[in-house]
Amino acid sequence: MIQRLSYTQLYVLDQDAARDFYVDKLGFEVRADNRMDNGFRWLTVGPKGQPELQIILMKIDGPNLDKDTAASLRQLLDKGILCGGVLETSDCRRDYDDLKAKGVEFSAPPVERFYGIEAVMKDNSGNWFSLTERKGN
Amino acid sequence: MRSRRAPQIAATRSVRLFDPGTFARLCHARDYLAAHYARPVFLEEAARQACLSPFYFNRLFTQAFSETPHEFITRQRIGQAKKLLLAGNHSVTEICFEVGYESLGSFSTRFHSLTGLSPAAFRGEARRIFGGFGARWPLYYIPACFQRAFLGER
Numbered sequence: 001m002i003q004r005l006s007y008t009q010l011y012v013l014d015q016d017a018a019r020d021f022y023v024d025k026l027g028f029e030v031r032a033d034n035r036m037d038n039g040f041r042w043l044t045v046g047p048k049g050q051p052e053l054q055i056i057l058m059k060i061d062g063p064n065l066d067k068d069t070a071a072s073l074r075q076l077l078d079k080g081i082l083c084g085g086v087l088e089t090s091d092c093r094r095d096y097d098d099l100k101a102k103g104v105e106f107s108a109p110p111v112e113r114f115y116g117i118e119a120v121m122k123d124n125s126g127n128w129f130s131l132t133e134r135k136g137n
Numbered sequence: 138m139r140s141r142r143a144p145q146i147a148a149t150r151s152v153r154l155f156d157p158g159t160f161a162r163l164c165h166a167r168d169y170l171a172a173h174y175a176r177p178v179f180l181e182e183a184a185r186q187a188c189l190s191p192f193y194f195n196r197l198f199t200q201a202f203s204e205t206p207h208e209f210i211t212r213q214r215i216g217q218a219k220k221l222l223l224a225g226n227h228s229v230t231e232i233c234f235e236v237g238y239e240s241l242g243s244f245s246t247r248f249h250s251l252t253g254l255s256p257a258a259f260r261g262e263a264r265r266i267f268g269g270f271g272a273r274w275p276l277y278y279i280p281a282c283f284q285r286a287f288l289g290e291r
Contacts, residue, residue, distance in 0.1 A: 007280065027164070034279070042279050042283075048164050048167060048202065049154075049160070049201055049202060050203075051204060051209075052203070056283075088154060090155055090156055090157060090160065091156065091157050094157055095157070
């Protein structure tokens with residue numbers, strides 16, 4: 001039986017900017033940052049509360065993607081179609097205020113849902129996330 | 138990490154969310170541990186960073202990060218040892234002291250229990266697989282499926 005998720009991937013426009021965003025704004029930590037001879041950069045981050053998870057920040061115009069694919073991905077990011085998942089918090093409204101003050105873009109402010117309080121934010125590449133405070137944490 | 142009085146480890150490993158203030162304090166203590174993993178750190182010292190008693194700190198840390206402070210320190214030390222084993226020509230003994238162990242025996246035992254290999258065997262195996270010292274060692278950190286997809290590796 002599958003027991004956990006250890007790696008997941010996001011496409012980003014610029015790895016330096018993405019690293020700064022996830023570390024400086026979201027408070028994540030860098031889990032790996034290795035560069036290869038061909039320009040490929042293996043960059044992973046993760047939330048401090050989840051040490052086993054690595055989020056791969058993959059550059060869209062790296063050596064692994066052809067130009068057409070990279071252009072398509074850029075378009076999808078521009079349109080805000082790509083979802084990064086759900087980020088859990090114990091205080092959605094407070095995090096919303098803190099992250100807004102740091103310049104993080106939100107497409108929806110905190111709203112009461114039957115399952116908790118949820119806001120919708122974007123990273124600096126265009127991936128969107130739900131920021132959720134679940135009821136009954 | 139040293140503990141003058143071994144605290145009772147929380148029975149549960151279920152992770153829970155904390156109020157932002159407590160979580161920030163725990164993160165601060167965790168960052169402190171990460172910055173000082175290479176020297177003996179007492180539990181009391183880390184707990185002080187979080188403004189908590191050692192017992193309570195140990196329990197909350199484990200609930201927040203799904204590993205004890207001691208396990209966190211060990212993970213930092215062994216992770217750094219792996220990098221040093223792959224990245225340079227330091228002896229295993231040098232690396233043992235570099236990452237904060239005071240005895241080669243306890244370092245080797247802990248390394249083996251976490252990786253399944255002795256430090257020397259780990260270095261040898263990594264060099265054999267990644268085609269030579271110094272050139273491709275960072276590939277060790279990249280799962281093989283990603284290497285195939287993005288690097289054209291076998």
